[in-house]
Amino acid sequence: MKRILLSGFIALSLLLTTTSCDNDDDHDTVITAADLPAAATGFITAYFPNATYQSIKKQNKADSDGSIYDVYLTNGFDIDFDVNGNWVDIDGNYQAIPVELIPEKINAYVTTNYPNLFVTSIDNETTSTEVELSNNLELVFDLQGNFLRIDK
Template identity: 40%
Template sequence: MKTHITLGLSLVAGLFFSFSANAQKTTITMAELPAKAQTFLKKHFGTENPTYIIKDKETFSTDYKVQFANKIEVEFDGNGDWEEIDGHHTAIPVAVIPVNIASYVKTNFKDSQVTSLDKGRWGYEINLSNGLELEFDSNGKFIRIDD
């Protein structure tokens, strides 16, 4: 019985690593991004020039990462929907922040800016320039300060 369990776990681990090994990262041009991603970047980062654009193709998904000279990074899913915007401790454009979240930050943290914004299925997580991390639901309603 132990042999069967060990063999089963080995097969699962092997499959997992073979799927991970199939990941391919390549540099691409702006024109090769999904149309949604191109539109988003032109609208919110039109004056910035990307230093690189990476397409990360894995077995079951494709993601894109765009970095600008000012070190801001934007990550997109395979459809071109943004997933994360990271300013690396610099403010990200207010126009990319959902209105409810921007309003909450402006009201409650007047002297701070949003330096990163992560959109997940559950909602949003943001980092502020004062070091705090805040969580919001998918409607932009404040949930809590994350420790």
């Protein structure tokens, strides 16, 4: 009886182990710039004219924030776009996000309260906008740009 229970336990453990190791990389495809929506390529051309594409991935299923295209530029910026080519989040990887991409009210708050810092990442979530500053401090704003809290 112990041998049957032990064999069953081992079989169940192997089954759970192999099914739980699903690799998320199987859910995206490498694409070319020609496959991006026109709005996304226009955005990159307008705000990052000197950068070239390092890699572009299209996910089979949108993330919770709606992003489906992950664009990696040679200047270090990572930009996620939704299915229509609207940017969802921009990660400068410790570089300053172009000021014109930061909502005016959020930019005013940052420059007033953190004058020696700059925004290195901005995420448009469904109910808020999150920005990360050059000292790794994360600030959360509502959709109207009103400061809500420092994210821990």
